[in-house]
Amino acid sequence: DAGVTQSPTHLIKTRGQHVTLRCSPISGHKSVSWYQQVLGQGPQFIFQYYEKEERGRGNFPDRFSARQFPNYSSELNVNALLLGDSALYLCASSFALDYLTDTQYFGPGTRLTVL
Amino acid sequence: AQTVTQSQPEMSVQEAETVTLSCTYDTSESNYYLFWYKQPPSRQMILVIRQEAYKQQNATENRFSVNFQKAAKSFSLKISDSQLGDTAMYFCAFPSGNTPLVFGKGTRLSVIA
Numbered sequence: 684d685a686g687v688t689q690s691p692t693h694l695i696k697t698r699g700q701h702v703t704l705r706c707s708p709i710s711g712h713k714s715v716s717w718y719q720q721v722l723g724q725g726p727q728f729i730f731q732y733y734e735k736e737e738r739g740r741g742n743f744p745d746r747f748s749a750r751q752f753p754n755y756s757s758e759l760n761v762n763a764l765l766l767g768d769s770a771l772y773l774c775a776s777s778f779a780l781d782y783l784t785d786t787q788y789f790g791p792g793t794r795l796t797v798l
Numbered sequence: 799a800q801t802v803t804q805s806q807p808e809m810s811v812q813e814a815e816t817v818t819l820s821c822t823y824d825t826s827e828s829n830y831y832l833f834w835y836k837q838p839p840s841r842q843m844i845l846v847i848r849q850e851a852y853k854q855q856n857a858t859e860n861r862f863s864v865n866f867q868k869a870a871k872s873f874s875l876k877i878s879d880s881q882l883g884d885t886a887m888y889f890c891a892f893p894s895g896n897t898p899l900v901f902g903k904g905t906r907l908s909v910i911a
Contacts (some may be wrong), residue, residue: 715897718899724904725802725891725903726901727901729898730902731896739897739898753846773843775899782893783827783893784829784850785893786833786848789835789842790842794841798897
């Protein structure tokens with residue numbers, strides 16, 4: 684079975700631009716979560732979507748937004764890019780039946796560089 | 799705030815030896831899962847092992863096992879018969895509030911031939 688897929692693999696943007704990252708979950712999983720991982724740190728939670736509804740949001744500015752489509756794939760959008768947005772963006776999928784006993788499986792990530 | 803602490807930024811181990819990575823956490827929940835993830839240089843975050851907090855028996859997956867002390871909120875990972883392919887960053891993580899996973903800062907493990 685295919686795992687979580689993300690596109691693109693790498694992306695280079697300049698300050699002020701907009702970026703869209705894409706994620707397809709494991710077949711049968713209805714939840715997608717997004718994380719930002721700055722170099723040398725653990726991932727930080729950005730959003731979780733379940734059945735196309737936002738289920739949770741981390742401490743990120745409104746420049747970050749996301750959505751989930753009927754086929755459960757997801758997009759993460761970041762507007763007005765800042766140098767500090769340079770990071771590895773990880774997508775994870777899960778069944779998300781219960782927050783506390785859910786298991787997340789990660790994609791390979793998208794490396795975003797903002798110049 | 800719920801936190802995860804990994805007190806060993808870096809560790810090294812000889813091939814075929816055993817190493818233990820430490821993790822402590824803070825939560826007010828009574829039933830939850832705890833996780834160890836591995837992130838090799840390829841960047842892919844890979845699930846290593848999962849522990850159910852309401853189970854007293856420690857989880858085991860081949861060469862990987864945990865020592866889970868619920869009262870002490872301690873969740874260490876033991877890697878037996880270390881292999882070169884075990885070289886990676888290891889993250890301890892657990893769910894908290896509306897956050898699916900809260901991660902520690904990670905431990906960089908190097909396996910030396």
